[in-house]
Amino acid sequence: MTYSLKKEVEKKERLAGGHKLCAGCGAGVAVRGVLRALEPEDKAVVTNATSCLEVSTFMYPYTAYEDSYIHTAFANAAATCSGVETAYRALKKRGKVKDNFKFIAFGGDGGTYDIGIQSLSGAMERGHDMVYVCYDNEAYMNTGIQRSSSTPRFADATTSPTGSCSPGKIQNKKDLTAIIAAHNIPYVAQTTFTRDFKDLHEKSHKAIYTEGPAFLNILSPCPRGWIYDAADLAEICRLAVDTCVWPLYEIEHGTWRLTYEPKKKLPVADFLSKQGRFKHMFAKGNEWMIEEAQNYVDEQWEKLRKRCE
């Protein structure tokens, strides 16, 4: 069946409006997009790492989720989800559960790249039939925009601030998608919000309906941490993709494939200039920063293209 955004948005929302996420935040868009890929007849249990998403969507006594939901702590969403999934198999085997359930865990980059990576690695290795979704906003936004291992080089974060002796974050972003791909699980993909959400939808559907563990890394901008106007969310995602800062690709049973190649690769500066966190890079004397950022993106893009040949 061909994808139609119009049809998709007519489905019943599984993340209800009225949650407390900021206007222009990518997290809610990511969750809605992933949950829309569930077939309406299937039930789901959503697991959530401690995050902006968690505190904004399940503030007692209100939950924004139409499906069952569990949050336990920051580091352990993947382990918690694997416990739920295992209970499902146990109870199904014993005839105590009849419905079909899907298991989807959401964590931010802090809960995924950093404190949750061990739990995630364990769950992926054990082969649970679940999808782990990282909504990657490239810093600890819930706690005050501290840098994470996902924060890109030169970004101004509160624990990697710019200053007379500091160009912002020193290190490059960790390549988590490749790390998870190295677990040789059936499905890994990187996506974000582009055009009609087709890429996000198709990858989510594949991730949910591929048996075994799957991982989705979704670039999910944060207006407070990245410093942009709420209305610019989609534009920033488009630029991330067209500059190849955030390439769209998937790894299906070990085969790497680009799912989008920009007709004209835009300069990284186009992406950086839209965001307050990179403002200092455009100051006089800091041209080297933009140059190095461009070189890094070019190198990574070439490496990825080779892998996808």
Added chain:
Amino acid sequence: MAVKDRLSGNEAVAVAMKQINPDVMGAFPITPSTEIPQYFSGYIANGEVDTEFIAVESEHSAMSTVMGASAAGARAVTATSSAGLAFMWELLYVAASSRLPITMAVVNRALTGPININNDHSDSMGARDSGWLQIYAETNQEVYDNMIQAMPISEACRLPIMICQDGFITSHGVSNIELIEDEKVKEFVGEYEPENYLLKHENPLAVGPYGISPYYMEIKRKQAQAMKDSMPVIMDTAKRFEEMTGRKYGFFEEYMMDDAEVALVCIGSSAGTGKEAVDRLRAEGKKVGLIKLRVFRPFPRIPLAEAMCKVKAVAIMDKAESFSNSGGPLFNEARNSLYDLENKPYAVNYIYGLGGRDITVEDFYDIYQDLFVIYDNDDPGDVYRYIGVRDSRFR
């Protein structure tokens, strides 16, 4: 017919779990690791149980998986020791506040610093305020019996439970044991039928909210109430267990307390050594007694205080240091429970057995001797003491 066998405490717990056949077990071999998950994995490999075992990558994940499984509606178990329990710490509180009836076999071993794999109670005593029920055992038989009683208590109270035993002393020590028939165990433990769970057909459930100030305190108060309300559940379960086996359990056991003049209170396997000292002293005509605390959470403060009030001086034994400069955890709670009583005994604390340091019948002799001195002189002296430490300046 009950089956007579010879088992280590670890095997006894694994056998109890096999008889129960829980839905999910998640476990990790921390250093020091218990043998319980490996015995249990053997039962799965041989088709003796059909539990789903999750071989996780850490104790933090072990607790996370059983929390997920329990919330999903499964009967979930785990086992740990020492640093493993410490690594679960943040989640112990989450499990209790989410009111998940998880059963955890704890083999008590010293916390690292320096690393030590031997017995003391620093691990579970450190977790004493996490909202878990805690039941301790003197012998292999008791830990087996406690394990059979764990789920009926925990599930009725919707509180997680630790079934504790002493590392090596009972966990690895082999002794005679009477096992209950499989069918009787299954009937006693029953099916787990939670009211609400994530996989329930009728309606979804959300677990683990952001509990803001207008709600957080009520949630904690209800947890405290559940702990209070677990007292009769523990006694009813013990009564039901006695009807099945003839073996009697309560919050604590009183040994030769009826006419005792001095007594000591302790937890776990040391009670066996203590009872030997009591027998010998009784043979010498000394009126000594012993109280072995079985249930530390909930703390049975009123009945325990009444039992201690039968004597003039009591030694409260802690196999854990709390570095409070005012004695160990059992001492502080037991002594506190005496405060409102008129004819209260002198109560002194002995820290003992840390990191596997042996306590001998002679040590208990010395303690009873000290108690008679306190009783005769009407003076407790320094109430915070050590026994079994080599350097005499630090006793």
